[in-house]
Amino acid sequence: MKMSTTCAIAGGGPAGAVLALLLARAGVEVTLLEKHADFLRDFRGDTIHPSTMEVLDELGLSERFHAMVPRRMSGLEMWLDDRVIELVSLKGLDSRYPYIAFVPQWDFLTMITEAARRYPTFRLIMEAEVVGLIREGGSVRGLRYRDRDGEHELRAALTVGADGRHSDVRRAAGLVPVEHGAPMDVVWFRLPREETDPVTTFGRISSGRMMVAINRSAYWQLAYLIPKGGFDRLRAQGIGALRSSIGELLPFLAGRTGELASFDQVSELRVAINRLRRWHRPGLLLIGDAAHAMSPVFGVGINLAVQDAVAAANLLAGPLRAGHVPESLLRRLQRRRTPPTAITQFAQRIVQNRLIRPALKGVPRPVTLPRDLPSVPIVGPLMRRFIGLGVLPEHVRTPDAPPNAGARPAPARPGA
Numbered sequence: 001m002k003m004s005t006t007c008a009i010a011g012g013g014p015a016g017a018v019l020a021l022l023l024a025r026a027g028v029e030v031t032l033l034e035k036h037a038d039f040l041r042d043f044r045g046d047t048i049h050p051s052t053m054e055v056l057d058e059l060g061l062s063e064r065f066h067a068m069v070p071r072r073m074s075g076l077e078m079w080l081d082d083r084v085i086e087l088v089s090l091k092g093l094d095s096r097y098p099y100i101a102f103v104p105q106w107d108f109l110t111m112i113t114e115a116a117r118r119y120p121t122f123r124l125i126m127e128a129e130v131v132g133l134i135r136e137g138g139s140v141r142g143l144r145y146r147d148r149d150g151e152h153e154l155r156a157a158l159t160v161g162a163d164g165r166h167s168d169v170r171r172a173a174g175l176v177p178v179e180h181g182a183p184m185d186v187v188w189f190r191l192p193r194e195e196t197d198p199v200t201t202f203g204r205i206s207s208g209r210m211m212v213a214i215n216r217s218a219y220w221q222l223a224y225l226i227p228k229g230g231f232d233r234l235r236a237q238g239i240g241a242l243r244s245s246i247g248e249l250l251p252f253l254a255g256r257t258g259e260l261a262s263f264d265q266v267s268e269l270r271v272a273i274n275r276l277r278r279w280h281r282p283g284l285l286l287i288g289d290a291a292h293a294m295s296p297v298f299g300v301g302i303n304l305a306v307q308d309a310v311a312a313a314n315l316l317a318g319p320l321r322a323g324h325v326p327e328s329l330l331r332r333l334q335r336r337r338t339p340p341t342a343i344t345q346f347a348q349r350i351v352q353n354r355l356i357r358p359a360l361k362g363v364p365r366p367v368t369l370p371r372d373l374p375s376v377p378i379v380g381p382l383m384r385r386f387i388g389l390g391v392l393p394e395h396v397r398t399p400d401a402p403p404n405a406g407a408r409p410a411p412a413r414p415g416a
Helices: 014-025 050-058 062-067 105-116 168-173 231-237 239-249 251-259 301-322 327-360 379-388
Strands: 002-010 030-034 071-073 075-079 084-089 100-102 122-126 129-136 139-147 150-161 184-192 202-206 209-215 219-227 267-269 284-286
Touching: 002 014, 002 139, 002 301, 014 030, 014 105, 014 122, 014 301, 030 150, 050 062, 050 301, 062 105, 084 379, 105 122, 129 150, 129 168, 139 168, 150 168, 150 301, 168 284, 184 231, 184 251, 184 327, 202 239, 209 239, 209 327, 219 231, 219 239, 219 327, 231 239, 239 251, 284 327, 301 327
Parallel strands: 002 030, 002 150, 030 122, 075 202, 150 284
Antiparallel strands: 071 100, 075 084, 129 139, 139 150, 184 219, 184 267, 202 209, 209 219
């Protein structure tokens, strides 16, 4: 089948979904393709920072978002063997939302795509895996995808790759990111939480080991950091060794580690920090993790992706309505979004190299920090703004075309 649309977006994650919503509400015909049958993937990032909540507010989605009853966190602690350090506090941030909210990513994406469905110019195709790009005269003119019915062509004035750090679109375009390295990978798993447990979200460092514990009310989402490429060694030691290490680091969980029966309950994240030198080709744009993979440090990956989407919509909605996007505009978008991306990645690399790398090597006290870092003049407020709002927070500038709440999403147009 051959079809056409104005903007084809590959990847139904935060970057792709938010961009699709913004373009649809601005009257642009947009088709969003998601390779999976649903959004239900465990251990995907779900930290929503104030910058993203401000965007949701501008889109009229704040009330619906908060109706999900997200768990809120206004600060982050680091537990050492002999003391507790308060690393970050968002109290006093100049925002309506001086906290980080935790919402399962599938709920966030469902909310965004359901909001987009109100607009007749939006179409979502699930189980659509990109298999190639359509090229004509040196420009990208759309993409080819495969679903349960076979292979199809979707022609578009602009094709956007928002399909994550292992982007099929990026690979098809022959673009290779520059790797900046990471000293660790992350093993994710969950354990039950009890009412008598700590209520905070915190990091834990002790004798060559490091964990992050995220309070999900009914359970703990736990990130156990390991040296880069060390997952096979961890598996070889057996699940009992991991359970013992968890109990030693967090004694209040020692009686529950038996819930972790095997490595089938564990998810490995291979941490990467990378960035494309060029985010675009004629007719093609990459955003979010497809353009720049972020470390889990600071938990800002979703928020950088959303900022990319807002900036892209602000700049490109008008030209897309006219049916043509010159590459000079794509270049302009990259120039705008590269500084906040590069600065954030630089800060992540400092934490990785100054704190995480020495901690995993067993340095007794990797860094010397005051017990109350947020109270330190200049440093505390800078950290608060950096983590809460980012380097260059974007705001919605696109118009809101009247939605058609009763209309079914129109199919992409048949094309030659």
